[in-house]
Amino acid sequence: MSWVTDSNEALHLRLVRAHGEETHDARTADFHPSFTYPIYGEDEKIFGYVDLYIALHFASGSLKQYFKVTSTKQPAAKADDVEGALYKFIPPDYTKDEKKFLRQVEQDADDFKPMGKLIHSYTRPSHVNKGKSVKHVPREDDVVYEVYHATWDTPNFRDYHRHMQIFILLYIEGGSYLVEDEEKWEFVVSYEKTKNAEGKERWHFVGYSSLYPFWCWPNNVRLRLSQFVIIPPYQGQHHGFELYNTIYKLTRDSVLTTELTVEDPSEGFEDMRDRCDLAMLRANTEFMEGWEPKGGGKKSWTAPINREWEKKWMRDLKLAKRQFQRLTEMLILDHLQPGDHAAERAFRLQVKERLYRFNYEILIQMDKPDRLDKLEETYEGVKEDYLRILAGKRRDAPN
Secondary structure: OOOEEEHHHHEEEEEEOOOOOOOOOHHHOOEOOOOOHHHHOOOOEEEOOOOOEEEEEEEOOOOOEEEEEEOOOOOOOOOOOHHHHHHOOOOOOOEOOHHHHHHHHHHHHHHOOOOOEEEEEEEEOOOOOOOOOOOOOOOOOOEEEEEEEEEOOOOOHHHHHHHHOHHHHHHOOOOOOOOOOOOOOEEEEEEEEEEOOOOOEEEEEEEEEEEEEEEEOOOEEEEEEEEEEEOHHHOOOOHHHHHHHHHHHHHHHOOOEEEEEEOOOOHHHHHHHHHHHHHHHHOOOOHHHOEOOOOOOOOEOOOOOOHHHHHHHHHHHOEOHHHHHHHHHHHHHHHOOOOOHHHHHHHHHHHHHHHHHHOHHHHOOOOHHHHHHHHHHHHHHHHHHHHHHHOOOOOOOOO
16 A cells, blocks of 8 residues: 555546536546646655545636545545645635536536637537548538637636646646736637537637747837647647647737747647648748749759748748748758759758757867767757658657
8 A cells, every 4th residue: 555646647637518518538538737746846746645536627618626635545644735735826716515616617608708809710520539630521510619819908817817827837847837917928728619509609628828029129029939738638639730820820910020939849849830830831832932042043942041032931921040940941851852962962061050050059169070970960860850740750659
């Protein structure tokens, strides 16, 4: 019998829908966090309980919370304070009364409406289809999803944000809560939209992203994507693609915004972003014509890149320099012809030049032979990763 419990396994999360709207798939099943160390310590262990079960349930739309701790044996004398640790991170209006919570769910289902401005909607099949994306033929029973844009000034949004921000701690490594005193924050929130038997519309939380606009000389802003989370019941269904593409469109449509940047992206997010951005570029006929080589001639997708062309498209597409250069490197690699050693060498030199500039402070401290070896090793890793992305393979997919 062990008195030590893995806090990730002990914490059971659930989105609860009103009576008559329950589903038999992941959207209303229990799910677990990826991280609990901000709440229960670096080791993610809880001492003093046997068969510990921590229920943290959310009304699927309003995200009002039910919290209860149970175990099969009386807690040890010096057991960790499970509720006290979590209390610091959730609003104090949670309930430990399940019947009261379920009444709240029913009430909120009728009263809750998304806050902010509707900026995007899309559909998915009524059955959950995780995994590889396939072309979807619209049907009458498709589920509608909506994306809303809000700020701190949006009525009631601050309180709503306090209920949903817990997902940042639970699913973003190193994630932390925003400082509400910083007034410039913007938010883009995704919902599943359903109708009950009487035809009344209901909304269910899917995920969200926080954005921060920085001043950019002379009178513009640079939009930084700070936090981005799709909760597990909706992962693997390309809702992240829709949310990111909506944010990118928000950037493109803003006259004042010069570019979209991302703060310390995870590997999974970078993969998704690369695929979204590549799809956007490939759909742009003018962009895909390539650039005119020095001295004229047919437009090309071979290195070296035309720097004036690069500046023009970075400005027009509002992509950060490093991201744009990575994307163009992928497209050059995608256009390389087998056996064209001159083009392959030019590509290798272009990538190494960017890597050298990006890692200058580290590389300059090495002896020249070590520096060249490190550059070659990094180049090979980058090239391999580009080929994986171009092939549409996930980073964690089996070979």
